[in-house]
Amino acid sequence: MACKPLALIITGILLTPNFASADVDISKSESDQAAEKAAKELANPNTAYASLNLKLQYSGGYDGGGDSFATVLQPTLPFPMDNGDKLIFRPAISYVQNDFHMDSPTRSQHMDQSGVTDISFDLAYAPKMEGGTIVAFGLFASLPTGSNDLTADQFAIGPEFMFGKASSERVVGMFPNHLYGVSGDGADHSDTRINKTSTQVFWVEILGGGWTVGSAPTFSYDWNKDQAEVPLNISVTKTTVLNGRPWKFGIEANYYIEKDEKTRPDFMLSFNISPVVENKLASLFD
Template structure:
């Protein structure tokens, strides 16, 4: 009788463990989906507290001369949370560009462009509001043919609304050239206004669709640039780390016909990382 009881107990325990294993796996999968959803919402917020490394691979086509170009843009985002709930945000952008001729052949026309960055202060706001203000700057660090040869700086401001379903942002800045080092006597100081108008729809399960065009106006050339923009992205958890993968496209309905492309197609890859410098503030 005892042997039968022990065998029965063992069989029940084994059956229970087999039932529990899928349940635990399902729970882990649910936890990852919830984390991916949370990370997707954070990464769509320009004022996010998550540090990340953004790699943008962009192809530009439809130039007036029939050529094309591509750019690899490295854009880390480093937030510095303060004790009072405010944040300092630092976002540099380092571009490397390659130009192609009409036949699509790659030549020696490639190099690093000017590094730009924005440094902003984001005060703690009421739930659902986004706000930041600071400076936007461009440094003459690019190689010959890929630099404006001048330091430029100006103000920036960010306003936005955030809900469970979507995010809206309004992000204007202006750049003035203040140190023109160009050898070209006809080179003018930078005088350009840009406005990013963004909408992000949070679809759940880490998916987002968005439109976030950056409109600009060059006051020296009296020339506007207006793209139509569409983006789709998916945030997943790989090795306990959120990764965001996205596709992006621009079609320029207004531009400088002499120097600007008709369209841009981009692939964006963004892993979330730990900001080792966060303790500085």
Template sequence: MISRTVLPMTYQVYNESNLKDDWGVGDIVQSLFFSPSKTSESGITWGVGPAILLPTASEKTLGADQYGLGPTFVILKQTHGWTVGALANHIWGVEHDDDVDAISSTFVQPFVSYTYPNSTTVGLNTETTYDWNSEEATMPVNLTVTKVINLNGQLISVGAGARYWADDHDASPKGWGARLIASFVFPKK
């Protein structure tokens, strides 16, 4: 079983409106992938399982304010420092206020990265989200650089990146953004 927890921390600037900027955490998306313990003969790794949305946003504008559940999958191939693959999920709202539409959202993340022998990784991906209720999509494109470091025996992948919204809608972020990355690494022993 592979666990993937995403807890976004966001600083959202509203340049062209009277809205006050938002800062805080978003909703947690917890994915659990059940995967074969060994890579296939062709070098493919895959996993399937549930994606769970937990309403943990500190500001209403940073989250959906409802619980959600749906399927997720990941498939990738690693060879000679390269990793190529895709991750996807669909989440439906399972508990929400009566005056709010239940979430129905598809997330697709194709990715490619190269890891150098010194454990520095350069990656490129998109994080396309399609909202089936509003029939609108967002598609930020991300270029990141990360490095695995050892902090008191705990491996952590730290890095930064640039983001550009190639597709957006009225209520979504636009233009350029930045991201800081910290991922704890728990290798098999």
């Protein structure tokens, strides 16, 4: 439960009434234009806007029956530099509730668990590019901070890279990374050591009026299990201005056409809420 105070601290630091540092001048008469501008900016993974992303995810269709629910808090914290480059920090804190059966040829195990999972984060350097080109590179890591039954019990780290293109009509690109366990009890044995390659391919159409539609599936391959995961993904979002602050609301769905049949669901549905916030931590680097 150590992640709960951390989540509250992050929320308290970022959710402030002052929105000036987001560089969006909003009045009532300009709310539509502000929502349109924010929708385009938030569609770009190298955004200069800080946001506090909350995802409520329901997963079902386990082979043995049951379902699971996850609450994910994932702030996006850009740190702009004087030359136009950015450092972007994205931690993810999750609380899960599992209630499904994991079947094997010899037995069925009831996965009745709840608690926090391991904190993951990525730290990327995004150089300023011309012509709408998106480039970022950095590292992706996982910390063994989860509850007893929900931790991989190891520190894992690896490289990440992003390349894409943004225009006024759409944003497209890809975001590969690799995660490898380097320390901790879980990394001591090859069968439990994290060794996973993932690639997110993203496409977002900017429809106008604050609306977007797109797809951002994350394909992965677990080298220990020789197991691929391939989802079909679709999302719809609407950005609006509430009380002078842009908020992005979205729904997202995954359908898994390739997965670990014993432990993974058939589908995932997510409701996402993303207020644009002031990154007060950025002032520490001024």
